[in-house]
Amino acid sequence: MQTKNRCAGSTATAVILALFLVLFTLITVYLFVSKTWWFPESITPIGHEIDAQTRRTLWLTGVVFVLSQLGLAWVVWRYRNRGGRARYSHGNNTLEILWTLATAVAFIGLGVLAQFTWAKIHLAEPATDTxxxxxxxxxxxxxxxxxxxxxxxxxxxxxxxxxxxxxxxxxxxxxxxxxxxxxxxxxxxxxxxxxxxxxxxxxxxxxxxxxxxxxxxxxxxxxxxxxxxxxxxxxxxxxxxxxxxxxxxxxxxxxxxxxxxxxxxxxxxxxxxxxxxxx
Ligand SMILES: [Cu+2]
CATH class of the missing domain: 2.60.40.420 (Cupredoxins -  blue copper proteins)
Structure with missing residues (x-):
């Protein structure tokens, strides 16, 4: 009887937490997509390039954010306390290496793309009629x-x-x-x-x-x-x-x-x- 009660309680907790994560993810995505709080319009050609870089970064991090938060919600729900014994996992080295590499490639790639715009601002020779x-x-x-x-x-x-x-x-x-x-x-x-x-x-x-x-x-x-x-x-x-x-x-x-x-x-x-x- 006692075990049954504990199971019922933990299911509710898991459901609430998983729903919260889903809701939190949806609201966050909505605020970005609807541009509720956004930059004023840029008035320079370089500003448009910087905005394009910001969009690229937000798309990439946004997709990772949504997948990881929904994944977390699924794990919270899927592995909720059902009254059984917990299992210990050693993790997965292949996966660790893969996502570390993917993160490095994404961030270095974004950095390489951004440096062309940065160089235009800081290294370009001034025009004669400046x-x-x-x-x-x-x-x-x-x-x-x-x-x-x-x-x-x-x-x-x-x-x-x-x-x-x-x-x-x-x-x-x-x-x-x-x-x-x-x-x-x-x-x-x-x-x-x-x-x-x-x-x-x-x-x-x-x-x-x-x-x-x-x-x-x-x-x-x-x-x-x-x-x-x-x-x-x-x-x-x-x-x-x-x-x-x-x-x-x-x-x-x-x-x-x-x-x-x-x-x-x-x-x-x-x-x-x-x-x-x-x-
Ligand atoms: Cu000052």
């Missing part, structure tokens, strides 16, 4: 420097760095090349032009991230790190710091805007006029 913009992260703001009509960044001096006085870069205005350098707290770029950002940090490590660009790059004190992209759609987005850089980290964001060529040129002219009227 728009270069300096980006300086500091606790807790982003600063951007445009070279002005002469296309040259002027001299900077560390002893002139003074964020409170509007000179976070330490620009030496006595240098003719520096006279037209524009410093602003917003990042504007023209559409369909190659852009090169030169990332620097003044104090601690910060991290440049714009979701729609699919780019994330640390800004490190003492280094100048180039980050290249082409934005193929105009619009207003947001740049955020994704490195926990201090107590005000959550405030460290800046507007990022992709403009038409005409809008961009007009904006540069307006900023230059502002600079010259108030040097």
């Amino acid at each position: 728009v270069v913009i300096e980006v300086l992260g500091e606790q807790f703001a982003w600063n951007f420097r445009y070279p002005g009509p002469d296309g040259k960044f002027g001299r900077t001096r560390t002893d002139l760095i003074n964020s409170g006085a509007g000179n976070p870069f330490g620009i030496d205005r006595s240098d003719p090349a520096a006279a037209d350098d524009i410093v602003v707290p917003i990042l504007n770029v023209p559409v369909n032009r190659p852009i090169e950002l030169r990332l620097r940090a003044k104090d601690v490590i910060h991290s440049f991230f714009v979701r729609e660009l699919r780019l994330k790059q640390d800004a490190v004190p003492g280094l100048e790190i180039p980050l290249r992209f082409v934005a193929e759609r105009t619009g207003d987005f947001e740049l955020v710091c994704t490195e926990l850089c201090g107590m005000g980290h959550q405030r460290m964001r800046a507007p990022f805007s992709v403009k038409t060529a005409a809008e961009y040129e007009q904006w540069l002219r307006d900023e230059l006029a502002l600079l010259q009227s108030n040097p």
Whole structure:
């Protein structure tokens, strides 16, 4: 009588656990397939490649996830306590080797596929008509420097760095090349032009991230790190710091805007006029 009761109890437990696993798997798959929480649309050609890589990875890991969770549910149900003696299994070496190899091939394969896109972002030579913009992260703001009509960044001096006085870069205005350098707290770029950002940090490590660009790059004190992209759609987005850089980290964001060529040129002219009227 006692044994019978124990069997009935364990069947219910096995059924509940197996059903939970099946339900959990279905809900997870639904959230991915319906894209309930998903990335905003990419605005760069590289972003589409990164999305394709993400899809490949999710398909592969998704199939393995579904098969393993449903397999687990089946095992929980099939080998539930029926009141008999448990058997010990030594495992199966052939299977162990096979699935270890399969995992290695899958992950190395995904890595090999991804490296072509990574190389395009980090190793490609800049185009000749590249728009270069300096980006300086500091606790807790982003600063951007445009070279002005002469296309040259002027001299900077560390002893002139003074964020409170509007000179976070330490620009030496006595240098003719520096006279037209524009410093602003917003990042504007023209559409369909190659852009090169030169990332620097003044104090601690910060991290440049714009979701729609699919780019994330640390800004490190003492280094100048180039980050290249082409934005193929105009619009207003947001740049955020994704490195926990201090107590005000959550405030460290800046507007990022992709403009038409005409809008961009007009904006540069307006900023230059502002600079010259108030040097
Ligand atoms: Cu930061």
